[in-house]
Amino acid sequence: MANSVIIIGGGISGTAAAYELARHGVSVTLLERGMLASMASGWTLAGVRQSGRHPAELPLAQAAVTRWEQLSDELGADVEYRQGGNLRLALKPDDVATIRQVVADGNAAGIPMTWLESVADVHEIAPALTPDLVGASFCPTDGHANPLRAVEAFAAAAQRAGADIRTAVEVLGIETDGRQVTGVTTSTGTIPCERVIVAAGVYAPRLLDPLGIHIPFNIVVVPAIQTEAMPPMLDQVLGIPTGGFAGRQQADGRFRLTGTSVPWTATDHTADNVMPTLSQLANTLGWSTRLVPALVNARATAIWGGLIDKTPDALPVIETTPEVEGLVVATGFSGHGFCLGPVTGEILADLAVEGTTRHPIAPFARTRLATIGAPEAVTLHG
Ligand SMILES: Cc1cc2nc3c(=O)[nH]c(=O)nc-3n(C[C@H](O)[C@H](O)[C@H](O)COP(=O)(O)OP(=O)(O)OC[C@H]3O[C@@H](n4cnc5c(N)ncnc54)[C@H](O)[C@@H]3O)c2cc1C
Structure with missing residues (x-):
């Protein structure tokens, strides 16, 4: 089992992952360059939607709705989830x-x-x-929630379970020994670790390109x-x-x-x-x-x-990278990632700890993007 995980990004994906890892006893540090929810997870409409989903995302959206229905109770804070349709x-x-x-x-x-x-x-x-x-x-x-409250609730619950959540710390680079993650270089120094989760939204390519990992946005x-x-x-x-x-x-x-x-x-x-x-x-x-x-x-x-962070087929990239061991990525949610957040957190924690996940993520492997044709339109229906 991995015993030290760094998460880059304090949006819904990163904070949900921090919560899942911390409550399962994993030592986790989340680094956010600004404030929590300062990018897509704050800008969002925050619809929680299964209808009109791509079939590949639907199982995750359905699992996410089940989580949203009891999330306020679970996290001990009102995330203002309303299942109004x-x-x-x-x-x-x-x-x-x-x-x-x-x-x-x-x-x-x-x-x-x-x-x-x-x-x-x-x-x-x-x-x-x-x-x-x-x-x-x-x-x-279907429904909606308060995005700032949801992110803050995940972060607070993660902290109560032992996670170290640091804002105003920018990750400048991911360190490897050529094969395996060894740590991250940040605006406040270097932190060694065994696993890195990149949940950095539109900034993900800046962290991944230097490792030869390219996601077309x-x-x-x-x-x-x-x-x-x-x-x-x-x-x-x-x-x-x-x-x-x-x-x-x-x-x-x-x-x-x-x-x-x-x-x-x-x-x-x-x-x-x-x-x-x-x-x-x-x-x-x-x-x-x-x-x-x-x-x-x-x-x-x-x-x-x-x-x-729109990908050519408007589906996310969620994977453990084949190029670098210990590196897990979730980005490119293409305007649909708020709803999925609670389940993205489960997936990222699974991948960081076990290398596999209980959820069906095969359609989100980055290799598919090599064969994609014309870009899909962004669809925002909440
Ligand atoms: C206008 C709008 C409407 C939307 N409507 C919906 C909707 O109705 N339903 C839905 O499901 N989705 C919707 N989305 C999409 C959804 O909001 C996103 O997919 C989701 O919030 C992504 O969360 P995230 O945590 O992956 O990324 P983000 O929330 O973008 O978080 C990434 C974080 O990483 C941090 N970061 C980046 N680089 C670094 C670094 N080097 N070091 C440290 N920190 C770093 C950033 O500061 C940021 O806080 C919408 C998006 C927008 C913009």
Whole structure:
């Protein structure tokens, strides 16, 4: 059994892994260059969704939903998980076939999705939505959570179990003896270890490229808008067929609204630098007020951009690397990784300790990317 593991990254993947390792008695140190949840796990819409998932991700998403249902009790902190469902809205007759196919695929995979075939059916569960709809898919077992609280809860539970969580420590390089991990070099010195987990989101290639491990990313930026607290009016996470808008009302009443992605080519990925364009914001606001008319008078209280670590097939890379022993990687979640977080933590802990995992991760091996063709569109439906 590995007895010293370093985790690089304090998002949901890294903190969940720290929790799993610490509670199983493994000595673990998590290093985060900024604050916890300072990148994707803070920028996220934080939908917890099985519907519309790629079949390869579905078993992980289903296992994750089971974890989310009892996560607040397990971690001893309210992560504001709400299982209000997911609505994917058909806005014009042409959308119906696409969305009905999502329902059929979901049902075939055992997900209890239904097709709501009239505005009245949609309004019965979501009266705040526009009447300018044709129908919607509904998945009652989807939901959402508070991402900052979830990450902090994992980190706190990990610390209680003995994990060492350090923020404002940047890993500058992963050290090896040519075959096996030996430690990491950080902004505060070198730390020896036997295993390294890279859960560094969009920064993963900077750590892996020097080891000859290449993951092709097509990084995009997504706009996000948060409103002031509004009266309770929406339980579900909303999406549209193109993936160009998704939104939800948080447990505290504020709306969190996201829109269409555009390519991101800058090399500074820190939050102060990552901002959306005005046209992205205008588009997101247009969808928001069209779909939830009561938002017309809501005050915007925050805007930000969120980077997505998109792989060519929009599936993550989760593996123990064949090139370097003791190195475990989870990145490239392509806009879907928040929901999976609790299970990603289990997988990473399994891989770091045993080298194998109870979860089906064969589709996420990096070797598949060598044969991928045209990139998939990013789909953000919560
Ligand atoms: C706008 C937006 C909406 C989204 N909506 C959803 C959704 O509805 N549902 C869903 O499931 N997913 C969604 N996602 C995707 C999801 O948020 C991410 O897939 C998930 O949060 C990834 O978590 P992570 O821990 O792997 O990475 P991150 O949260 O990015 O964490 C990586 C961490 O590593 C740290 N780090 C990087 N390099 C170093 C280093 N050298 N040394 C130390 N620390 C380092 C970073 O500072 C960062 O905190 C969305 C993403 C965005 C941007």
